[in-house]
Amino acid sequence: MATLRDVAARAGVSAMTVSNVINGRTGKVSEPTIARVREAIAALGYVPSAAARSLAVSSSRILALVYEAVPGRPALESPYESMFVGVCEQAARAQGYALMLCGASKAEDTVAQMRSWNVAGAIVMATTRMLPGEFLERSGVPAVFIDAYQEAEGVSQVNVGDAVGARMAGERLGTAGHRRVAFVGPTVDIPGVVRERLRGLREGLAVYGGGIAREDVLLSEVDFDEGAGVASRIVERDPVVTAVFASGDVLALGVVAGLRKAGRRVPEDVSVVGFDGLDLARYLEPPLTTVRQPIRDKATTAVDFLLDELRDGDGTPRQTVLPVAWQEGGTLGPAPI
Template sequence: MRVRLKDIAEAAGVSVMTVSNVINGKTARVSAETTDRVRRIIAERGYVPSASARSLAAKSSRLIGLLVPAASEDSLAISPHNIAIFGQIERGLRKRGYHLLLRGVADPAEIGEALRSWSLDGAVLLGFLDEEVAALRPGVLGRTPVLAIDSYADNPLTTGVRSDDFTGARLAAAHLVGLGHRRIVFAGPAFTDVGVVHERFLGFRATLEEAGLPAEDCPVESVNTTHGDGVALGARLLQAHPGCTAVFATADILAIGIIEGLIAAGVPVPGAVSVIGFDDLDISAYITPRLTTIAQDIPGKAANAVDRLLARIEGGDRPADPLVLDVRLVERDSTAPPGA
């Protein structure tokens, strides 16, 4: 049977209000003796405060939604990068006394429903297309603060946090060009004229153009950001792109798959083809060869997202501009001069 606040009050011989004050640390008007007695009875009886009751009293659910696209009714579109973000956000919210609710959204029209049905204090959007984020309006979001991660959408309602994708791709391309590569494949999901992959493509092409490399020597492979699709691309890479000596993959998990596919096809990495990724996931340092990649500050991205969202929830102003975090090149073993 659940122990009630009333049960603690009766056992301690005090009012329910006194017990509530002790639980919430408001003991200025409660004697030390009474405080100790109430706390002892709470411990003995295993009393756990009702989260729903406390939320009702505070007019706050203490719930933050992490909304991610649902690829279908049966699965969520959560990449390894997004899983890392998820863990960091949950940790940051837990330290601030909030709880995280993960919710898959098959249709962006469901975002407003999710905010209302769960009485969320706020929400983080992760993995949505920029046109979907741009389409969100006050009528959908209501008064619930919403922050978008990795978004380039020009929507002041969702101003969020992202990495410097353009500069990251420039670093990747400059690294490969500096090693002597001249025929480099850009591998990533299909993209429009706005978004993370588009920014990485622009940075990649800008550096190659500065090096005098024509576009036809640096073809684009549109491939889903999965390990399996990377394996398939690696297996056919040299057949599809004869003379290719390097690949820039827009995500580590894709790069790791490409390496596996190349090696399975008898193509040494980096002896015949160099591969560089983007993310610096933990697994990048454990595979063979260890992956050269562009590191983005995933813990910093999550921490700043939590800080910005909670500041708005607790009465702060909405930031006018997104926060853009620095990236850096991490050199490991998957890149080398051509024919090394």
């Protein structure tokens, strides 16, 4: 049976353009494009989902914020997620929309929840690990994907300079004389934010002849307690490993706490650098050295992109990569002699 993505591939357009043509949102879709889509639908015998069409035609003024629901863990407990969602809610409310939190564990359950509320569109966080194409086909509504690196071409997305920021950190570490650095973060086996940050860090260190050995890539969820636990593994590599880059600030703060508990001074014995630029990074003494990402801009841009799509309905993907910045602190020092 033909799918919406099959139609898009045959017509040479995005899946969202096909959805817009099917649902009559053709305000900015050219006549030749409309004709190609309809020809592809006829040739493939594609039958649109009645539920998805009903949703698109009579949608509410509700936007879904789709995030990963982890059994046994509170929703959106990390400071980054909480801030992102809070700013999205403010931006949506300012435009007359309500934001509905939609925890994702299974794709079919998530789509069913969205349909039951007849949402107008969705902002999908990459932590759901839901492929953009699959989500668009199942939901039938416009969507903007956050930090998406899997199947991200042809869909609306808002990313930040993950590799650029991590490269910046690698170069700063290299300038300070660090040649063997440990990387701490979640899995790097799939395309995504963590893999990009590891890649950028390696590139930055390589400029100064440094690097990251395979055994120095330490897997850990972005959690304070897990970061503290990883510190013991870093101490085992002392004095070969002289610095740590953590893929998130909360994780970096945990690493600092664990190192200090083990009797290591930060940054005199081991330097630590994070990524996020959260306000809580300033609560550490000395403050955490980190790469700051524009969380507020990321959230408002995502809402703007989604509302533009709802207004225009032209199916044109809206994509951007927001810049990051170095945030000086006191946890990066010269490599021990």
